[in-house]
Amino acid sequence: MQFDAILTDPPYGIREATRRTGSQKEMAKVTERGTENHISISSNYHLSDILFDLLKFAAEYLVIGGRLVYWLPVYKPEYTEEIIPRHPCLKLISNCEQTLSSHTSRHLITMEKVKEFEDEDRFSNILESQYLPYKTHNSFRDKYFSGVTKRIAKEEKDNQK
Numbered sequence: 001m002q003f004d005a006i007l008t009d010p011p012y013g014i015r016e017a018t019r020r021t022g023s024q025k026e027m028a029k030v031t032e033r034g035t036e037n038h039i040s041i042s043s044n045y046h047l048s049d050i051l052f053d054l055l056k057f058a059a060e061y062l063v064i065g066g067r068l069v070y071w072l073p074v075y076k077p078e079y080t081e082e083i084i085p086r087h088p089c090l091k092l093i094s095n096c097e098q099t100l101s102s103h104t105s106r107h108l109i110t111m112e113k114v115k116e117f118e119d120e121d122r123f124s125n126i127l128e129s130q131y132l133p134y135k136t137h138n139s140f141r142d143k144y145f146s147g148v149t150k151r152i153a154k155e156e157k158d159n160q161k
Helices: 024-033 047-061 131-160
Strands: 003-008 019-021 042-044 062-075 090-099 104-113
Touching (some): 003 047, 047 062, 047 104
Parallel strands (some): 003 062
Antiparallel strands (some): 019 042, 062 104, 090 104
16 A cells, blocks of 8 residues: 555644554564563653654555655754654655744645665664754753743743733
């Protein structure tokens, strides 16, 4: 199955922290010992992991020339184009900003599939040294709420005058 386009607004973890049930390691253990007594394990699912899974899925299941379009939340004081997640099968086509507040925005990212997915592309995000800048997405929730807290404190201070 292949797609011409994938459009999504992935969870940012603002309303509640994002979680994932199970992992590849747990799935292998379940297969070995059976499923009758299996209890699923819930673990953190960081925004950078969500984005890498999305890019990997798009790289594998889009047709050549197909488009991936998604919203990327950013903390404006730390934003640079280098924090946009990349994949060797996908080319960045467009990056449009929508301001959400004085300190946050989200970018509408459009990528085009330019290369067929191969086995070595499966874990490209883990092997590349470029992975580290993307980890800043994992603290977006904390930064979002720190800005909200500062704004509320400022409004309360201004109201006391």
